[in-house]
Every structure is written in C-alpha cells, then in structure tokens.
Amino acid sequence: NAGVTQTPKFQVLKTGQSMTLQCAQDMNHEYMSWYRQDPGMGLRLIHYSVGAGITDQGEVPNGYNVSRSTTEDFPLRLLSAAPSQTSVYFCASSYSPGQGWNTIYFGEGSWLTVV
Amino acid sequence: AQSVTQLGSHVSVSEGALVLLRCNYSSSVPPYLFWYVQYPNQGLQLLLKYTTGATLVKGINGFEAEFKKSETSFHLTKPSAHMSDAAEYFCAVFFSGGYNKLIFGAGTRLAVHP
Numbered sequence: 001n002a003g004v005t006q007t008p009k010f011q012v013l014k015t016g017q018s019m020t021l022q023c024a025q026d027m028n029h030e031y032m033s034w035y036r037q038d039p040g041m042g043l044r045l046i047h048y049s050v051g052a053g054i055t056d057q058g059e060v061p062n063g064y065n066v067s068r069s070t071t072e073d074f075p076l077r078l079l080s081a082a083p084s085q086t087s088v089y090f091c092a093s094s095y096s097p098g099q100g101w102n103t104i105y106f107g108e109g110s111w112l113t114v115v
Numbered sequence: 116a117q118s119v120t121q122l123g124s125h126v127s128v129s130e131g132a133l134v135l136l137r138c139n140y141s142s143s144v145p146p147y148l149f150w151y152v153q154y155p156n157q158g159l160q161l162l163l164k165y166t167t168g169a170t171l172v173k174g175i176n177g178f179e180a181e182f183k184k185s186e187t188s189f190h191l192t193k194p195s196a197h198m199s200d201a202a203e204y205f206c207a208v209f210f211s212g213g214y215n216k217l218i219f220g221a222g223t224r225l226a227v228h229p
Contacts, residue, residue, distance in 0.1 A: 033217065040124065042205055043159075043219040050215055058216060090158070092217070104149070104217065106159045 003027045006091050006107035013081040013114045021076040021110050023091030029105070030096040032074040033058070034066065036087040037109075043090060049074055050096060081114045088112070117142050117210040121220035129228050134178075134193040136223045138206030141187065147209035148189040150180055153222075154202045162204075165189065176200070201227045 007022045023032065033048035035058075045058030049068040063085060065077040074093075078085060091107040122137040140146060150162040163174025170182040180191045189206060206220040 031215070035219070040221060042121075042221040043207075045216060045218060048216065056215070059218070103161065103164070108158045 004091055004093050004105045004107040006089075006110050008110060009108065010111045011113070013078070013112065015081060015083060015114060017081050019078050019081065021078075021089055021091075021112070023074045023076070023093075023107060024072050025074075025093040025105065026072065027093065027105065028071060029093040030071065032068065032091065032093045034064070034074070034076045035090045035092065036060065036085075037090060038087050046076065046089075078112075083114045086112060086114045117208070117216065117218055119206055119208045119218050119220040121204075121206050121223050123223055124221065125224050125226065127226040127228060128196045130198055131195050134191070134196045134200065134225065136191040136204050136206075136225065138180075138189045138191065138220055139187055140189070140206075140208045142208065142210055144211055147211065148180070148182055149207040149209070149217075150174065150178070150189075150191050151205045151207060151219075152176075152202050153205065159205070162191070196225075196227045198227050198229065201225055 004025045030051045034046040035043040037043045044060045046064050047066040049055045052068050052071050055066050089110045092104050094104040118141045120139045148165040151159040152162050162178050163172045165172045165182045173179045178193045182189050203222050203224045205222050209217045
C-alpha cells in the first residue's frame with residue numbers, strides 16, 4: 001500500500017502499559033482514520049481526522065486517543081492497554097470528499113497483543 | 116443511523132459457479148460504496164468502488180457490483196468463481212453530508228470448492 005506507513009508491525013504489551021501506533025502518509029491527504037479488525041466483526045472505525053487539528057470519534061473510540069498536528073501524521077495512542085485491545089490495527093488515508101475523493105489507501109496493519 | 120450489513124458471514128461455492136456477496140446499507144445521504152478483499156494475513160485490496168455515475172461498476176479480477184438506490188444495496192458478483200477467489204470480502208460505505216465516516220460491514224468469507 002504505497003504511501004501509508006504504519007509502525008510497528010508487531011507489538012506485545014502488558015496490561016496497563018501505554019503505547020503509540022504511528023501512521024504517516026506522504027500523499028498530502030486530508031482524511032485519515034484508524035480501524036481495528038477483529039474476527040467476525042470486520043473493521044471498526046476508532047477515530048478519524050478530516051484535516052490537521054481536527055479529529056473525531058468513530059464507532060469504538062474508548063481507550064484510544066488521537067491527535068493530528070500535521071497533515072502527514074496521525075498517531076493512535078493506547079493510554080492503558082487492556083486485553084480487549086488485542087487486535088489488528090489499520091491506518092487509512094484519502095483526499096477529502098469535497099476534493100473528488102474516491103480511493104482510500106490503507107497501511108499494512110499493526111498486530112497488537114495485550115497480555 | 117448509518118450502518119452496513121453483509122448478509123452471510125460465510126459463503127461457499129463451487130469452482131465455476133456464480134459468486135454473489137450481499138451488502139445493504141442504511142443512509143440518509145448519498146453514499147460512496149466500496150468492496151475490498153483481504154487474503155490471509157494481508158492488508159485490504161480495493162476491488163471496486165462507486166462514487167457517482169454508472170451504477171454498474173466493474174472491478175479487478177472479474178468482479179462487478181451494482182448500486183441500487185431503491186434497495187440500498189451494493190451486491191458483489193462474479194460470473195465464474197476461481198479457487199484464487201477464496202478470501203474475505205468487505206463492503207464499505209462512506210457516509211458524507213457531515214458524517215465523514217467510512218464504515219465497514221462485518222465481512223463475508225468466501226470458500227471455493229473444486
């Protein structure tokens with residue numbers, strides 16, 4: 001998935017630890033979002049941003065924080081990891097709908113295990 | 116409220132048979148519609164999308180989907196299944212009009228038998 005970089009690819013955390021999943025894109029996209037994927041539940045939207053300085057909650061925001069200080073970066077923070085946050089996380093970016101938006105670019109995913 | 120429903124979490128077809136994966140959505144604003152495929156331990160790959168214009172959309176690997184506004188549906192079809200089509204398929208809907216959310220269905224796992 002050209003242009004969207006997620007790090008780390010794999011991470012094991014202990015319950016209560018904090019960490020940040022990094023997401024960066026070099027396509028000057030305004031719209032960025034974070035999803036988690038769990039078996040049988042598809043991808044669920046955690047948080048999204050329509051531009052630098054603007055973020056909003058998705059379907060499952062609890063336990064996660066985001067910020068968007070630059071157009072390029074959209075980090076996802078787990079403040080106090082819980083086993084229920086064991087999942088695969090995907091970052092996505094695209095142009096905003098008002099700019100003829102049509103294609104979403106996904107990162108390759110981050111596999112997170114909380115023990 | 117906006118929602119996306121994929122009917123059937125598992126679909127099994129024989130090689131050469133028609134593939135039909137169903138997707139319905141609930142929206143009060145014009146949606147943008149997508150189908151993605153995910154192979155095991157891989158990321159998401161776009162199959163096709165509908166934003167405006169022709170309601171029958173052709174995608175990669177012989178897949179196509181038709182947007183039916185009256186039925187709020189965007190079903191994915193392929194005339195003849197190949198073994199390589201076995202994967203999980205996700206319907207996604209972007210709800211605009213101030214919502215600005217891309218919501219995915221729960222996914223349908225397609226199995227293809229010889």
